[in-house]
Amino acid sequence: MINFQYLRTTSAKSAIALLLKDKRSKFIAGGTNLIDLMKRGVLAPEKLIDINHVPLKQIQQIGDKIHIGALASNSAVADHPLIKEKLPLLSMALQAGASAQLRNVATVGGNMLQKTRCGYFYDTEMPCNKRQPGTGCGAIEGFNRMHAIFGTSPQCIAVHPSDMCIALAALDALVVIANAKTERKIAFADFHRLPGDTPHLDHNLKPDELIIRVEIPVNALNKNVHYLKIRDRASYAFALVSVAAAFEMRDNKINTIRLAMGGVAHKPWRLTAAENFLKGKEANVQNFEEAAKLAMIGAKGFGENDFKLKLAPNAIIEALTLAKTKA
Amino acid sequence: MENLFFKDDNDRVDGIFKVTGKAKYFAEYELPGLTYGVLVTSTVTKGKITSLDTKAAEKAPGVIAVVSHLNKPSAPLYEQEGGSPMKIFYTNQVFYNGQPIAIVVANTFERATYAASLVKATYEKEDFNTDFEKALADPKAKKLQGQPNYKRGIENAYKTADVQVEQRYVLPIETHNPMELHGIIADWKPADRVTVYAKTQGVKATQNTIANVFKIPAENIQVNSEFVGGGFGMALRTWPLEIATVMASKHIGKPVKLVITRMQMFTMVGNRPAAIQKVGLGATKEGKLTGITHTAFGESSVYENFTEGVVNMAKFMYQCDNVNTAYTIVPVDLGVPIWMRGPGEATGAFALESAIDEMAHALDMDPLDFRIMNDPETDQQRNKPFSSKNIKEAYKLGAEKIGWSNRKNKPGSLVEGPWQTGYGVSVGVFNANRGKASVKGILKADGSLVLQSATSDIGPGTGTGMTLIANKLMDIPVNKITFELGDSSLPPAPSQGGSATLSTIGSAVNDVCLSLKSTIAELAANSNMDATSNFVDVLRKNNLPSIEVTKESQAGKERDNYSMYSFSIHFVQVKVNNLTGVVKVSKIVSVGDSGKIISPKTARSQMIGGAVGGIGMALTEEAVIDHRFGRYINNNFADYHVPVHADVPQIDVIFIDKPDPIINPMGAKGMGEIALIGFSAAVANAVFNATGKRIRTLPITPDKILAG
Ligand SMILES: Cc1cc2nc3c(=O)[nH]c(=O)nc-3n(C[C@H](O)[C@H](O)[C@H](O)COP(=O)(O)OP(=O)(O)OC[C@H]3O[C@@H](n4cnc5c(N)ncnc54)[C@H](O)[C@@H]3O)c2cc1C
Numbered sequence A: 001m002i003n004f005q006y007l008r009t010t011s012a013k014s015a016i017a018l019l020l021k022d023k024r025s026k027f028i029a030g031g032t033n034l035i036d037l038m039k040r041g042v043l044a045p046e047k048l049i050d051i052n053h054v055p056l057k058q059i060q061q062i063g064d065k066i067h068i069g070a071l072a073s074n075s076a077v078a079d080h081p082l083i084k085e086k087l088p089l090l091s092m093a094l095q096a097g098a099s100a101q102l103r104n105v106a107t108v109g110g111n112m113l114q115k116t117r118c119g120y121f122y123d124t125e126m127p128c129n130k131r132q133p134g135t136g137c138g139a140i141e142g143f144n145r146m147h148a149i150f151g152t153s154p155q156c157i158a159v160h161p162s163d164m165c166i167a168l169a170a171l172d173a174l175v176v177i178a179n180a181k182t183e184r185k186i187a188f189a190d191f192h193r194l195p196g197d198t199p200h201l202d203h204n205l206k207p208d209e210l211i212i213r214v215e216i217p218v219n220a221l222n223k224n225v226h227y228l229k230i231r232d233r234a235s236y237a238f239a240l241v242s243v244a245a246a247f248e249m250r251d252n253k254i255n256t257i258r259l260a261m262g263g264v265a266h267k268p269w270r271l272t273a274a275e276n277f278l279k280g281k282e283a284n285v286q287n288f289e290e291a292a293k294l295a296m297i298g299a300k301g302f303g304e305n306d307f308k309l310k311l312a313p314n315a316i317i318e319a320l321t322l323a324k325t326k327a
Numbered sequence B: 001m002e003n004l005f006f007k008d009d010n011d012r013v014d015g016i017f018k019v020t021g022k023a024k025y026f027a028e029y030e031l032p033g034l035t036y037g038v039l040v041t042s043t044v045t046k047g048k049i050t051s052l053d054t055k056a057a058e059k060a061p062g063v064i065a066v067v068s069h070l071n072k073p074s075a076p077l078y079e080q081e082g083g084s085p086m087k088i089f090y091t092n093q094v095f096y097n098g099q100p101i102a103i104v105v106a107n108t109f110e111r112a113t114y115a116a117s118l119v120k121a122t123y124e125k126e127d128f129n130t131d132f133e134k135a136l137a138d139p140k141a142k143k144l145q146g147q148p149n150y151k152r153g154i155e156n157a158y159k160t161a162d163v164q165v166e167q168r169y170v171l172p173i174e175t176h177n178p179m180e181l182h183g184i185i186a187d188w189k190p191a192d193r194v195t196v197y198a199k200t201q202g203v204k205a206t207q208n209t210i211a212n213v214f215k216i217p218a219e220n221i222q223v224n225s226e227f228v229g230g231g232f233g234m235a236l237r238t239w240p241l242e243i244a245t246v247m248a249s250k251h252i253g254k255p256v257k258l259v260i261t262r263m264q265m266f267t268m269v270g271n272r273p274a275a276i277q278k279v280g281l282g283a284t285k286e287g288k289l290t291g292i293t294h295t296a297f298g299e300s301s302v303y304e305n306f307t308e309g310v311v312n313m314a315k316f317m318y319q320c321d322n323v324n325t326a327y328t329i330v331p332v333d334l335g336v337p338i339w340m341r342g343p344g345e346a347t348g349a350f351a352l353e354s355a356i357d358e359m360a361h362a363l364d365m366d367p368l369d370f371r372i373m374n375d376p377e378t379d380q381q382r383n384k385p386f387s388s389k390n391i392k393e394a395y396k397l398g399a400e401k402i403g404w405s406n407r408k409n410k411p412g413s414l415v416e417g418p419w420q421t422g423y424g425v426s427v428g429v430f431n432a433n434r435g436k437a438s439v440k441g442i443l444k445a446d447g448s449l450v451l452q453s454a455t456s457d458i459g460p461g462t463g464t465g466m467t468l469i470a471n472k473l474m475d476i477p478v479n480k481i482t483f484e485l486g487d488s489s490l491p492p493a494p495s496q497g498g499s500a501t502l503s504t505i506g507s508a509v510n511d512v513c514l515s516l517k518s519t520i521a522e523l524a525a526n527s528n529m530d531a532t533s534n535f536v537d538v539l540r541k542n543n544l545p546s547i548e549v550t551k552e553s554q555a556g557k558e559r560d561n562y563s564m565y566s567f568s569i570h571f572v573q574v575k576v577n578n579l580t581g582v583v584k585v586s587k588i589v590s591v592g593d594s595g596k597i598i599s600p601k602t603a604r605s606q607m608i609g610g611a612v613g614g615i616g617m618a619l620t621e622e623a624v625i626d627h628r629f630g631r632y633i634n635n636n637f638a639d640y641h642v643p644v645h646a647d648v649p650q651i652d653v654i655f656i657d658k659p660d661p662i663i664n665p666m667g668a669k670g671m672g673e674i675a676l677i678g679f680s681a682a683v684a685n686a687v688f689n690a691t692g693k694r695i696r697t698l699p700i701t702p703d704k705i706l707a708g
């Protein structure tokens, strides 16, 4: 860990201005990922700009969208009555992540930008194209039990580790981003990137931008909803595979449906083919199985993570089944 | 106001200190002029350090010194020939990845950490192998006998039996990783006087190790270790990193504190070695065991050999005339292992107790009936009677409590949606030991009793147990009894290990108490007092502020006529999701047959801790190495999974609580190890009963269930 300067700011504008002043500075929110990365020598910012006092913690409904400030803590979002009532999928996903202590300080923005948990990325003595482009990918022929089966590239097979983001992808969220001059919105599905030839880039946020909030359209997906997370222990572990499943029944048929998977790709993995298949169908095991099959098209294992080729479709079926049983 | 602590006499004597932060652990001591050490570690797995550039580090703010093989202070033991134990900073040889190669000392921890990152080493790399399985398969790789081969009756008799089981069981490296990080504060003062604040299971052992390495009298060395935040075996030796800190203090003439990082906990303080075992069992069609063959291979290091009791249990646990065992260690280029709770026996019991379950299944017998049918009356290995053994009673009590009658012998019978329920049982056993120890007792006219011994408490509640022994014998209230430990100047005691502390030190406490009582009785008689007079009155009458006695205590010859073991039976109910491979331990009943229970609460805590450790061993724990680099991949608590609360169901503990007539005056046998030994097999057996899938490689993670 190197010496760094610590600055605190109270407005989005000044935060961005401070960032622009010095390329080697970084925002710090909950710090639960950034500080670990600094301790491991993966990141070495010279300035930390503390944005925790920027007033971006509101959780509220405006029109037909629910707005969640980028600095709202993971637990504040998960426990908020509005979220529990209208976006239970998001609440469940957040509850499945990390530990109570971490969720109390981790923020929405930080959660979106957390780095992969690939062990090679965290160890500066190992090859890793994401940390140091051109050094090779340690995981492809190494320990890749936790790694991706969709959208990989020969450069990187890491997964995005967030639970919250899987729900946000399923819920068609929008990300509101600001730079010094203006604000813009990105569809959540376009926020994170696949590794391709640029494994060092996790997302499409520019270096001079601040995440302001996410907006989620209010929907009818508040009953048949389940976030299933399969992991190596019952709590406080990253997903081997996770599934966000939400559907709305009408006349005994699935009217709307959202499905996304975590632990399988470099970004939250939306299961569009499976969604399209299930729309208008009955919610039964045969259909769930068929959907799971469609969802797995194009999946590829790398040895130690081959089990995900079996676990992922099973988890889809189980998540849909559990969503169906919700009264 | 209600007293939240000390609700009854069985509460931990130091509980209030621990939960209020008053208990002081080694790293919390503030010494005048204290400096901070941070270790620089090798980034190659094998080779020679060709250069070590410390200039930038030495110039960094606050840095006092960088100590390495280039400027080592004198350590006479290391000047001698021979390579073991590892001579820290004495040669440029790198034996494993993550080996300490220098210590940077600065006036703050942060500055030392930063400066350590500036030390640059270059190496002449050599070929290496950290892969134990690969070494095992390689006929050219070195292998050493870990224990003499054992044979009773016909070798490999199982191969000709009516019913045969022959299987291979694999355990990964497990790490102790107690909450408290390892380290030491060392203060080398003029005239070779050394004070250390250590995290150790043996203050006398630490004292002797430092004395040996630096060739100074043991009396010059004061070791303090009053509170230890968990050891599980890893603090049973003085590690090179501790010697490095003493060297650094000697070099700079100031006290140095070293606390290693969580990552370094994976490479510097040992682990439970990986093991591959083969068990062959033979039985008659009626279910009588006719042959047991247990062959084990354990991982070790190239610079020090490490062995443990992996194949012990096979020799006496079951009635069988034909038994043979072999145990081989296989050195690889990793840090040396060390005993971890239930040391080799826990490794061996996973294999043997899984195989026993496999045999019961092959015979279509209830595994409990099969065990009872093959339960020996005497120890066939030593040809001696057991000093006490109530295992059949333990089977019965545990089976009732868990609801064993709900179990179906046919695997996969209990199904509810994707969840399958199963029951498993297994046995744990460990030597019941008693060593030699001294205790001093000071009985005071104010009604209090102080007991002192240079033993340790790594968490089991040593002070509580000793206090209760004295409480019963002397009829002095527990809050008037103090037991002092963790100080090398106190009367000598062995290290805390092998489940022997209560037996060993407790016996000395017993002897001291009896001696104090007879002194009081004598004084009473001499001063014409009633023989039943209270000691306070007797001391006052005699104008004595206190009396004291020191006793050394050890077992008599009678014990040689007996075979002495502690036993545990673990019953487990699991639920397995056949879609996702998730295994949940849903019920636990552990029965301890370890003689008289002296301290019911801390004894129960031991069993609970063992069960939690057992869940980890069975389901989650595995330290993963990328053998291409020789480096750990999951060396942190996010990725190395110990069980969390949500993994642990209610744990029911039952004690047989019958005194052993031989072991010691209290009739109490040790129980720290048996709490864990065998547990992982109970889980694996329950998983089999639930699903019909036999997982022989730990840990039983969802991927293995899906593949099984
Ligand atoms: C042991 C452990 C277990 C965990 N388990 C899980 C788990 O199971 N599931 C899960 O989903 N997560 C898990 N996490 C990750 C945790 O959710 C993230 O660390 C956390 O959400 C990050 O949020 P933060 O506010 O602390 O981010 P920080 O560490 O403060 O920041 C992370 C990054 O985001 C940037 N940043 C933060 N806010 C903004 C903003 N508004 N605009 C622009 N940039 C910003 C920072 O500059 C930094 O680069 C775990 C973490 C740990 C340490």
Ligand code: SF4
Pocket (backbone or CB within 6 Å): A116, A118, A119, A120, A121, A127, A128, A129, A130, A131, A136, A137, A138, A139, A140, A155, A156, A157, A158, A199
């Ligand atoms: S998977 Fe990605 S993050 Fe992991 S080693 Fe390969 S390049 Fe690095």
